[in-house]
Structure formats: C-alpha cells, structure tokens
Amino acid sequence: MTDNASVPTVRDVIDALDRRYPREWAESWDRVGMVLGDFDHPVRRVLCVVDCVPETAEEAISVGADLIVAHHPLLLKPVSSIAPDTYKGRVIHRLIRSDVALYVAHTNADVANPGVSDALAARLGLRDLRPLIPSSDDGRGLGRIGVLDPPMDLSELTGFVASRLPATAAGVRSAGDPSLVVRTLAVCGGAGDTFLADAARAGVDAYLCADLRHHPASEHVAGEGPALIDVAHWATERPWLDDVAAWLRGEFGFDVVVSDLDTDPWTLFRKKEPLP
Structure with a gap:
C-alpha cells in the first residue's frame, strides 16, 4: 500500500x-x-x-x-x-x-517569466527575448519580441509557423507583403489584437497572435504596421502546457499528462474551389 x-x-x-x-x-x-x-x-x-x-x-x-x-x-x-x-x-x-x-x-x-508567450516563442526558435509590454524589470510582461534566425519572408514564415505549432482546422493566415523579410517577430499567446499598436511602436517586422478581428487587422495593415500572422487561440497556448508539465515533474516527481485535445471551437475549414 x-x-x-x-x-x-x-x-x-x-x-x-x-x-x-x-x-x-x-x-x-x-x-x-x-x-x-x-x-x-x-x-x-x-x-x-x-x-x-x-x-x-x-x-x-x-x-x-x-x-x-x-x-x-x-x-x-x-x-x-x-x-x-x-x-x-x-x-x-x-x-x-x-x-x-x-x-x-x-x-x-501570461505575464510570468517564463510564461505562455515564452513557450510560444521557443516553439518558433526566437532568441534574445524581451516583453512586448513589460510589467516589471525582471522580464515579466505580456507578449514577447525575439529575433528570427535565420530571417524568412512572410510567406515562408507563415508555413514555418504552421509546421511548428499544433495543427487546427483554422490553420495559419497572414496579412502583409508575402515577400517581406521578417527578422524581428512579436508573439502573444491568445487573443492579441488589443496590442497591435504596441507591436507597431516596437518596430518589429511581424506580429503573431490569435483571434485577430477584421477591422482592427485591416486598419493596422492599411496604416503600414507590422505584418500579421493569425493562429488559432488554442494553438498559441498549447506549448505552455509542456513547460508547466516539465516544471511540475521536476518539482514533485509525479506523472504529468499534457492534453493534445484540440479545444479550438472551429472544427472544419474549406477553401472555395474555382468553378470548372
């Protein structure tokens, strides 16, 4: 016993x-x-x-x-x-x-260091991380900004993101010039269109988050802000589960299971095919 x-x-x-x-x-x-x-x-x-x-x-x-x-x-x-x-x-x-x-x-x-956006940034291989919106002087804050090494154009980066994050029916979409070379990337786990102005002020080449809405994204792109990459909400936060699971195993030595059940509400995507 x-x-x-x-x-x-x-x-x-x-x-x-x-x-x-x-x-x-x-x-x-x-x-x-x-x-x-x-x-x-x-x-x-x-x-x-x-x-x-x-x-x-x-x-x-x-x-x-x-x-x-x-x-x-x-x-x-x-x-x-x-x-x-x-x-x-x-x-x-x-x-x-x-x-x-x-x-x-x-x-x-979200604001912890390491936190949700650190795990997302790590999945994408970003280095030299700093908060997009700092909340303290110890690296805490919302979102992360990092250097993409090697740089990629937006089209290539969109495919890279799709290959590195969990697959969902919603997939990955981007807004901006497909040939734009992205060297600095801001990321935010979860909904992030309230931080579009912060990404623009940071001077990054592109900004990745979830739940981008039509009008804020459209106005951002029209205002020549950073290119946008929109990912399903669940997919941006799923990487954090691996981090917290590894930490719990190290702290307590018990078994920790990470759920891969896709809880994104969107379950089907179809692209309209051209008429014959």
Missing part, C-alpha cells in the same frame, strides 16, 4: 503553482487559482489543459488524474447555478464526483 504521507496533496501542488504564478499578477477581471477539489486529496497524476471542457474533464478521469491544471478559467463570469443540467454544472459535478481538483493559471501565467 502506498504511504500517502509521502505523496503531495492538492494543497502542496496549488501552493507551488501559486508561487510560480502569483495570483496578484492576474488582471483584475480574471479568476485564477483553485476552482474546486479537496485540498487534502493526494496527487499522483496531473493533467494539463488549455480549456476545462467536458472532453478534457473526461480525459482527466480516463487517465486517472487527481488534478487538472488549466489555462482558461472555467468560471470567468459569475453564475447563479451549478445545477447538473447546466453546461458548467455538468463539468463541476463530474469532477467533484471523480475526486479531480481544478486549478487555473491564466493572465498570471
């Missing part, structure tokens, strides 16, 4: 995660930290996910996880009920009945 005294508890793991991603670093609107679970429950296996949705909750149960570490909050907006006939209620009841705890590191992991 395993000696539970030597096994870390949910509280032990949560305390360590809170030290790595302090909750006070999160935006005021965010909801991070412990969401549900028993603090005294032993942890032998963790599942890391971008989104806690029914599919990843079932994955946690199927792999025998005691704790889910998620990036996106399950309860970002207030709810008046967690009844089992509601979407979020079903997830919550399923996890509680299965003794699976849930922890969230969101915008506090």
Whole structure:
C-alpha cells in the first residue's frame, strides 16, 4: 500500500503553482487559482489543459488524474447555478464526483517569466527575448519580441509557423507583403489584437497572435504596421502546457499528462474551389 504521507496533496501542488504564478499578477477581471477539489486529496497524476471542457474533464478521469491544471478559467463570469443540467454544472459535478481538483493559471501565467508567450516563442526558435509590454524589470510582461534566425519572408514564415505549432482546422493566415523579410517577430499567446499598436511602436517586422478581428487587422495593415500572422487561440497556448508539465515533474516527481485535445471551437475549414 502506498504511504500517502509521502505523496503531495492538492494543497502542496496549488501552493507551488501559486508561487510560480502569483495570483496578484492576474488582471483584475480574471479568476485564477483553485476552482474546486479537496485540498487534502493526494496527487499522483496531473493533467494539463488549455480549456476545462467536458472532453478534457473526461480525459482527466480516463487517465486517472487527481488534478487538472488549466489555462482558461472555467468560471470567468459569475453564475447563479451549478445545477447538473447546466453546461458548467455538468463539468463541476463530474469532477467533484471523480475526486479531480481544478486549478487555473491564466493572465498570471501570461505575464510570468517564463510564461505562455515564452513557450510560444521557443516553439518558433526566437532568441534574445524581451516583453512586448513589460510589467516589471525582471522580464515579466505580456507578449514577447525575439529575433528570427535565420530571417524568412512572410510567406515562408507563415508555413514555418504552421509546421511548428499544433495543427487546427483554422490553420495559419497572414496579412502583409508575402515577400517581406521578417527578422524581428512579436508573439502573444491568445487573443492579441488589443496590442497591435504596441507591436507597431516596437518596430518589429511581424506580429503573431490569435483571434485577430477584421477591422482592427485591416486598419493596422492599411496604416503600414507590422505584418500579421493569425493562429488559432488554442494553438498559441498549447506549448505552455509542456513547460508547466516539465516544471511540475521536476518539482514533485509525479506523472504529468499534457492534453493534445484540440479545444479550438472551429472544427472544419474549406477553401472555395474555382468553378470548372
């Protein structure tokens, strides 16, 4: 029989995660930290996910996880009920009945160093990283700017990004001159069109993020801002899971599973073929 005294508890793991991603670093609107679970429950296996949705909750149960570490909050907006006939209620009841705890590191992991955008930048081989929007003098902040070595034109870089990040139905698209040579690249894990002006002020050749909207992107390109590369939200944040999983293994020595379930809402893409 395993000696539970030597096994870390949910509280032990949560305390360590809170030290790595302090909750006070999160935006005021965010909801991070412990969401549900028993603090005294032993942890032998963790599942890391971008989104806690029914599919990843079932994955946690199927792999025998005691704790889910998620990036996106399950309860970002207030709810008046967690009844089992509601979407979020079903997830919550399923996890509680299965003794699976849930922890969230969101915008506090975005600004961390290393954080979400560091993992994204590493996937693309960027060097000499610095924050796009610094929040301290220790390398923390939103987004990252790095040097692309070797430089690539925008067309080549778009294909390179598609080859380096997880595949999704939405794929990778870019805006700008396909022959533009990109030497400096800004990246932001997750939605990033609110930082278009910051990328322009930074003087980078191109900016990569998710969830670019039509009008902000159009006006940015018309204003001769950096070229744009738009990637599915899930794909920009999935690399961080590998980083936090490696750190948890090193800290506690238990098994950590990284979810590759694509939780991007877009599941189908078709390009219109020309008429014969």
